[in-house]
Amino acid sequence: MSELNVGVEPERGAFQGKFVYVKNFKIDTIVFSAGFVPFCNVPVCRANCCYWGVYVDLKEREKILAHKDLILKFMDETQPKDVELWFEKEEWEDPDFPSGKCVGTNVYNDKCVFLTKEGYCVLQVSxxxxxxxxxxxxxxxxxxxxxTFWEGALTYDDDHAEDLPYCGLRATHNHAGPVIEICKDEFIYVLGEDGYAELLRIYDEWKKLKNK
Incomplete structure (x- = not known):
């Protein structure tokens, strides 16, 4: 997903204050210290992080709608079968999206339209x-x-996680380690295998400096 490098500064030395740089990505060092759970346990958390819907790039909306017949097969009775109800009408400008614009998914039956009654994402299920x-x-x-990306930087979505009871900021009793170590797949999805390996190297340097 290198197309998400919106507004990122050129690569330079490992440490630049609060941020580090890998490939063309600007990365907030909060990912080295913020804790997270060992995995997303949907039967326990019921997908609390998704309940309010999410913003998607306009091209992502197009892809989802292009697969509407497939997705409809896996929707349950708590989800809207009318595709016109899947997304909000208003579009927003946001430079952290590839197209520069995004749109929100609708909330239906008090949850994101794409969440099944068990709390699973029907897009992933499909x-x-x-x-x-x-x-x-x-x-x-x-x-x-x-x-998440915020103002061009890859960071930990601490604002969204503020009140999540299972994996949020205050659920430290559930944390298994820092985001950088726990969320390997997510980092690789953004940075690639080589980028994640480089970030881990910088993380090791960061830990040494913190322990001095």
């Missing part, structure tokens, strides 16, 4: 059951949570 990669239809920011 992809997996059709032999696609699990994230083939899922919006980018859903795939990389708890990571």
């Amino acid at each position: 992809a997996v059951n059709s032999g696609m990669h699990q994230w083939a239809l899922k919006p980018f920011y859903c795939c990389i949570y708890p990571l």
